[in-house]
Amino acid sequence: xxxxxxxxxxxxxxxxxxxxxxxxxxxxxxxxxxxxxxxxxxxxxxxxxxxxxxxxxxxxxxxxxxxxxxxxxxxxxxxxxxxxxxxxxxxxxxxxxxxxxxxxxxxxxxxxxxxxxxxxxxxxxxxxxxxxxxxxxxxxxxxxxxxxxxxxxxxxxxxxxxxxxxxxxxxxxxxxxxxxxxxxxxxxxxxxxxxxxxxxxxxxxxxxxxxxxxxxxxxxxxxxxxxxxxxxxxxxxxxxxxxxxxxxxxxxxxxxxxxxxxxxxxxxxxxxxxxxxxxxxxxxxxxxxxxxxxxxxxxxxxxxxxxxxxxxxxxxxxxxxxxxxxxxxxxxxxxxxxxxxxxxxxxxxxxxxxxxx
Numbered sequence: 001x002x003x004x005x006x007x008x009x010x011x012x013x014x015x016x017x018x019x020x021x022x023x024x025x026x027x028x029x030x031x032x033x034x035x036x037x038x039x040x041x042x043x044x045x046x047x048x049x050x051x052x053x054x055x056x057x058x059x060x061x062x063x064x065x066x067x068x069x070x071x072x073x074x075x076x077x078x079x080x081x082x083x084x085x086x087x088x089x090x091x092x093x094x095x096x097x098x099x100x101x102x103x104x105x106x107x108x109x110x111x112x113x114x115x116x117x118x119x120x121x122x123x124x125x126x127x128x129x130x131x132x133x134x135x136x137x138x139x140x141x142x143x144x145x146x147x148x149x150x151x152x153x154x155x156x157x158x159x160x161x162x163x164x165x166x167x168x169x170x171x172x173x174x175x176x177x178x179x180x181x182x183x184x185x186x187x188x189x190x191x192x193x194x195x196x197x198x199x200x201x202x203x204x205x206x207x208x209x210x211x212x213x214x215x216x217x218x219x220x221x222x223x224x225x226x227x228x229x230x231x232x233x234x235x236x237x238x239x240x241x242x243x244x245x246x247x248x249x250x251x252x253x254x255x256x257x258x259x260x261x262x263x264x265x266x267x268x269x270x271x272x273x274x275x276x277x278x279x280x281x282x283x284x285x286x287x288x289x290x291x292x293x294x295x296x297x298x299x300x301x302x303x304x305x306x307x308x309x310x311x312x313x314x315x316x317x318x319x320x321x322x323x324x325x326x327x328x329x330x331x332x333x334x335x336x337x338x339x340x341x342x343x344x345x346x347x348x349x350x351x352x353x354x355x356x357x
Contacts, residue, residue, distance in 0.1 A: 038340035051271035053311035063190035219263030
């Protein structure tokens with residue numbers, strides 16, 4: 001009898017607990033749960049500003065013209081008329097190589113040409129008295145000897161090495177009395193009244209440069225600054241360095257800059273006078289569009305934007321942002337439209353590409 005009472009009491013207790021659990025669950029469902037906490041972000045209020053970029057690159061001084069001269073036919077070095085460091089004018093004789101023998105060869109060739117020409121004139125006067133074969137042979141001889149004379153004249157001309165432009169003798173490789181081989185370097189002439197700076201520029205910076213731009217140049221070996229002009233920009237990147245070669249021309253009338261000197265060029269490029277300029281890392285790129293997140297009443301709002309120009313880590317916004325917009329600067333990549341925000345810091349964009357907090 002007692003066992004039956006205990007069992008009955010247990011069943012009753014279990015039923016009461018089950019009912020209480022169901023009632024508690026129903027009350028929990030009916031409760032208004034608190035909203036999830038927002039995403040912690042930093043924002044900056046954008047305002048129009050000038051878009052400007054300062055660029056600086058290492059540069060090496062090179063002669064604007066650099067020519068290594070050689071005797072095409074070689075021969076005996078009769079005279080070396082200059083020394084290294086001498087200033088020379090265009091067309092000035094620098095060395096004579098086998099000039100006497102070339103002169104004698106020319107004299108022989110001109111004599112043969114004159115003899116052949118005289119024979120041609122004699123045959124032509126005979127008229128029908130000379131056969132057609134005789135006339136053809138004499139005409140051919142006259143042409144050959146005239147061509148030989150021209151070759152000898154060219155050989156004599158090239159036996160005298162002359163300066164191809166006004167400049168300075170950088171190196172002399174031959175001595176009087178030597179036998180110079182054909183095509184072996186004999187003299188090096190450089191032009192330094194105008195020098196060329198060779199600069200290697202990355203693909204990120206090369207769009208900011210264009211021919212005609214003025215740049216400044218300084219080298220540690222000289223106190224005074226120089227000013228030059230961009231003259232050419234490489235059409236393709238070097239295969240090994242993946243950089244573009246930019247050449248800058250610098251006047252050097254006093255000859256202070258010498259080939260081989262190292263320095264840096266600097267210049268500023270204005271991209272916009274009154275535009276919205278933001279750092280590139282604020283921009284979020286999706287599969288279909290580019291934009292930023294802005295703080296819209298405490299919620300994240302996606303804002304598509306159009307980009308105009310890039311200046312290293314800055315970008316000029318053509319459309320999509322206006323003055324006063326609060327752009328999310330930190331935490332944007334974890335956001336989705338409509339996410340609640342917790343703004344931990346806000347500032348103003350931008351001075352020198354940085355937010356003023």
